[in-house]
Amino acid sequence: MAAILPSARIGQLRPTAVNSILAEVRQMQAEGKTFVSLMRGEPDFRTPEHIVEAGQKALRDGRTSYPDNRGEPRLREAVAAKLERDNTLGYDPSSEILVTTGATFGFHAALTAVLNPGDEVLLPEPIYDAYHSPVLLAGGVIRPVPAAIENGRFVLHPEAIEAACGPRTRMLLLNTPWNPTGTVFSRAELENVAQLVLRRQLVLLSDEIYEAITYDGHAHRSPASLSAEMRERTILVNSFSKTYAMTGWRAGYCAAPAAITQAMFLVLQQSSRGPATFVQDACTEALTASQNCVQRMREEYAARRSLVLAELNAVTGCRMLAPEGGFFAMADIRALRLASNDVRRALMRDHGVVVAHGSAYGPSGEGTLRVSFATGGDTLRRGLAQLGAGLAALRATE
Numbered sequence: 001m002a003a004i005l006p007s008a009r010i011g012q013l014r015p016t017a018v019n020s021i022l023a024e025v026r027q028m029q030a031e032g033k034t035f036v037s038l039m040r041g042e043p044d045f046r047t048p049e050h051i052v053e054a055g056q057k058a059l060r061d062g063r064t065s066y067p068d069n070r071g072e073p074r075l076r077e078a079v080a081a082k083l084e085r086d087n088t089l090g091y092d093p094s095s096e097i098l099v100t101t102g103a104t105f106g107f108h109a110a111l112t113a114v115l116n117p118g119d120e121v122l123l124p125e126p127i128y129d130a131y132h133s134p135v136l137l138a139g140g141v142i143r144p145v146p147a148a149i150e151n152g153r154f155v156l157h158p159e160a161i162e163a164a165c166g167p168r169t170r171m172l173l174l175n176t177p178w179n180p181t182g183t184v185f186s187r188a189e190l191e192n193v194a195q196l197v198l199r200r201q202l203v204l205l206s207d208e209i210y211e212a213i214t215y216d217g218h219a220h221r222s223p224a225s226l227s228a229e230m231r232e233r234t235i236l237v238n239s240f241s242k243t244y245a246m247t248g249w250r251a252g253y254c255a256a257p258a259a260i261t262q263a264m265f266l267v268l269q270q271s272s273r274g275p276a277t278f279v280q281d282a283c284t285e286a287l288t289a290s291q292n293c294v295q296r297m298r299e300e301y302a303a304r305r306s307l308v309l310a311e312l313n314a315v316t317g318c319r320m321l322a323p324e325g326g327f328f329a330m331a332d333i334r335a336l337r338l339a340s341n342d343v344r345r346a347l348m349r350d351h352g353v354v355v356a357h358g359s360a361y362g363p364s365g366e367g368t369l370r371v372s373f374a375t376g377g378d379t380l381r382r383g384l385a386q387l388g389a390g391l392a393a394l395r396a397t398e
């Protein structure tokens with residue numbers, strides 16, 4: 001019998017860097033090797049107890065039937081109040097907010113709702129590589145916008161965005177705080193981007209999933225809050241995954257003007273139909289209860305970040321780009337004059353430590369490694385020691 005063949009559309013998709021590296025790790029584990037991983041963006045915190053309890057109570061109370069497909073009304077109201085409180089943004093919970101199965105479904109709904117076949121999406125690089133496939137699935141074409149390291153941080157110049165624009169360019173995807181670079185766009189940087197978005201009449205897809213994790217006085221600002229015009233051109237995507245250590249609950253939300261929210265709703269209604277009702281109750285608790293748990297996690301990430309910077313800046317040939325937000329630190333290893341993927345492989349093979357190579361996130365990431373401190377404690381300490389030793393050894397053999 002002939003096997004079922006996947007569609008041509010699926011042929012364009014590729015696994016994310018993390019998934020490819022994990023496949024290598026598993027193969028080497030099967031050969032008896034052991035690893036310390038500083039690769040994944042998975043917070044090692046448990047979901048805060050009061051959120052878990054709200055989910056359990058909802059289950060016991062029988063909150064197990066189909067949810068309101070736009071999102072449970074209480075949760076949409078809580079999202080609207082959160083956006084007002086944290087982002088100075090006003091959205092109507094009845095028509096401008098959509099609850100999604102994580103930010104991942106938010107991108108899918110937004111891209112599917114906005115793009116016509118052949119429309120171009122500007123994608124800064126290096127960037128979180130799971131954006132590519134949903135753009136392609138929605139019939140879009142990716143236009144990369146290279147970023148550059150300047151004064152110890154990755155920056156995106158408006159000229160680079162402008163140069164990547166063509167007549168079919170419809171959308172710009174921005175992720176601030178930015179995975180993997182750690183850059184938090186300043187107000188002036190966002191103003192520049194906004195000018196271009198408005199002049200070119202682009203749609204801004206704004207992934208704000210790391211908004212709660214910022215350092216050294218850097219603060220997240222929602223691009224939509226810059227002006228009424230920007231609010232009209234922006235689809236805001238956010239999630240409970242990172243802020244509340246709820247990756248496995250699969251819950252997020254979008255905010256956008258009513259007409260586009262309605263279009264995204266149609267996509268959602270014909271596919272996922274949103275997170276489970278009791279999960280949405282737990283999310284309502286996350287947004288409406290005290291935010292002290294978020295502050296505690298932020299403080300712990302800040303301590304881990306300091307450790308990462310201190311340990312790896314001490315390694316000759318490695319300069320850390322101090323992250324302004326998120327829980328990834330980029331190690332600038334251009335001084336080694338080796339391909340980042342080769343460095344990653346050598347670190348895995350010879351030093352038992354797993355990180356992601358910068359080039360996996362785009363050619364501008366070449367010469368860097370992404371080091372995650374989403375996991376702390378002994379794993380982070382051992383990982384940093386092995387990483388430092390590995391980089392020193394690679395430098396010695398140069």
Ligand SMILES: Cc1ncc(COP(=O)(O)O)c(C=O)c1O
Nearest residue numbers: 041102103104128179209239241
């Ligand atoms: C920038 C960025 N956006 C979105 C996601 C996925 O979000 P969610 O778990 O809400 O689908 C991740 C996960 O690593 C991420 O790094």
